[in-house]
Amino acid sequence: MLVILGVVTFLDRINISVAGSSIMKDLGLSASQWGWVQSAFILSYGLMQIPMGALGDRHGHRKILSLIVLWWSLFTAFTGMAGGLASLLVIRFMFGVGEAGSSPCSTGVISRWFDKGEVGKAQGYVWAASRMGGALTPFVVIPIMAALGWRPAFYILGGVGIIWAAVWFFCYRDKAMPGAEPAKPRNVPWNKILRARSFWILCAMYFFYAFGSWFFFSWFPTFMELGRGFAKSELTYAVAVPFVMSMIGNISGGYLTDRLSAKYGIKTGRKALGSTSLAVSALCMFLAAFIPGKTAVFIFLSLCFGIFDLMLPSAWALCIDLGGEHAGTISGAMNTAGNIGGFFCGILFGYLVQSSGNYNLPLYMIAAMLVISAVLFAFIDPSKRIA
Numbered sequence: 001m002l003v004i005l006g007v008v009t010f011l012d013r014i015n016i017s018v019a020g021s022s023i024m025k026d027l028g029l030s031a032s033q034w035g036w037v038q039s040a041f042i043l044s045y046g047l048m049q050i051p052m053g054a055l056g057d058r059h060g061h062r063k064i065l066s067l068i069v070l071w072w073s074l075f076t077a078f079t080g081m082a083g084g085l086a087s088l089l090v091i092r093f094m095f096g097v098g099e100a101g102s103s104p105c106s107t108g109v110i111s112r113w114f115d116k117g118e119v120g121k122a123q124g125y126v127w128a129a130s131r132m133g134g135a136l137t138p139f140v141v142i143p144i145m146a147a148l149g150w151r152p153a154f155y156i157l158g159g160v161g162i163i164w165a166a167v168w169f170f171c172y173r174d175k176a177m178p179g180a181e182p183a184k185p186r187n188v189p190w191n192k193i194l195r196a197r198s199f200w201i202l203c204a205m206y207f208f209y210a211f212g213s214w215f216f217f218s219w220f221p222t223f224m225e226l227g228r229g230f231a232k233s234e235l236t237y238a239v240a241v242p243f244v245m246s247m248i249g250n251i252s253g254g255y256l257t258d259r260l261s262a263k264y265g266i267k268t269g270r271k272a273l274g275s276t277s278l279a280v281s282a283l284c285m286f287l288a289a290f291i292p293g294k295t296a297v298f299i300f301l302s303l304c305f306g307i308f309d310l311m312l313p314s315a316w317a318l319c320i321d322l323g324g325e326h327a328g329t330i331s332g333a334m335n336t337a338g339n340i341g342g343f344f345c346g347i348l349f350g351y352l353v354q355s356s357g358n359y360n361l362p363l364y365m366i367a368a369m370l371v372i373s374a375v376l377f378a379f380i381d382p383s384k385r386i387a
Helices: 002-018 020-027 031-047 049-059 061-079 085-099 102-113 119-148 150-171 190-195 197-217 220-227 232-264 266-290 294-356 361-377
Strands: none
Touching: 002 020, 002 031, 002 061, 002 085, 002 102, 002 119, 002 150, 002 197, 002 220, 020 031, 020 085, 020 150, 020 220, 031 049, 031 085, 031 294, 049 061, 049 102, 049 294, 061 085, 061 102, 061 150, 102 119, 119 150, 119 232, 119 294, 190 294, 197 220, 197 232, 197 266, 197 294, 197 361, 220 232, 220 294, 232 266, 232 294, 266 294, 266 361, 294 361
16 A cells, blocks of 8 residues: 555656646746746645654554545645646645655554564665656656646546545554554654754755755656657656666665675765765766757666665665664654755756756756765765764
């Protein structure tokens, strides 16, 4: 059920990007206005992650996960009813409030039902499933748009989420696996966390990484269509393949970070993979902007997405290395910083395109952000626990 939810989460998240050019034309939105639409979701998604995770821990994941999936599925359907910029901004902001609970509540479920030696594997499959959802989105949304228009695509995907919520509510139980100890509430040592240099470097690193990754979750299909001339029919593979590469990167990165850390030590193992992946992905992003043509941009952006997601398991493992029993707090703060980066990416991308008329210019900006992230990753010391 969590793997299916991972797919549904990204189907509902990426669908608006695939339909972006059609929505902009139908509602008369400029590139800068479309950037605000993309970032309205990112803002609420980032701000509500910790509160939504806390609700699941406090009231049980059966009830809360059912409610939040129902909530965002309804707002997925409401997206198809939008009549202009104002309504679209409100709908996407409220959609993000619900989706914010997906990852923290899924993590809570995994922590209750899986042995400690299996939680990494379980997380890997859920994250890989989310990328698979991104890969499937154009194959689902574009045929529906071609046959019925962009609005019915949101009604149909909203219905899928409602079905998932109903099945989860009636089938899942908030009962821990046999022998598991109940969670004990602990005070978060914010004084130690906020004074720790590694905490701030971690958050800054993820801010600049997510500035790049959110390009693929927001502007990517629109860029391929309007910036490089891909037809709607060509977008299916042009969008899907990079997400498949990302899925492979997540699974491979989890394997590599554990192997490298076991062989060379946690400090070298985490940092070598993270910094190298980010640096190489920055080069791919630069080449995608610099070299004209459809084939080149497809190849380099596919490589970029797959390579920089090699570091994702390392980044989340750093939260455990640094935070120990407070890893949830550290990871929530890190992911919030990342979503702030994604928020600015969505807005700045739109303004740069509108002011310059050049869709390639923002890619140079993203490449620079990935270089900064690579440098910051090298300064994180996972051997020194924060709390």
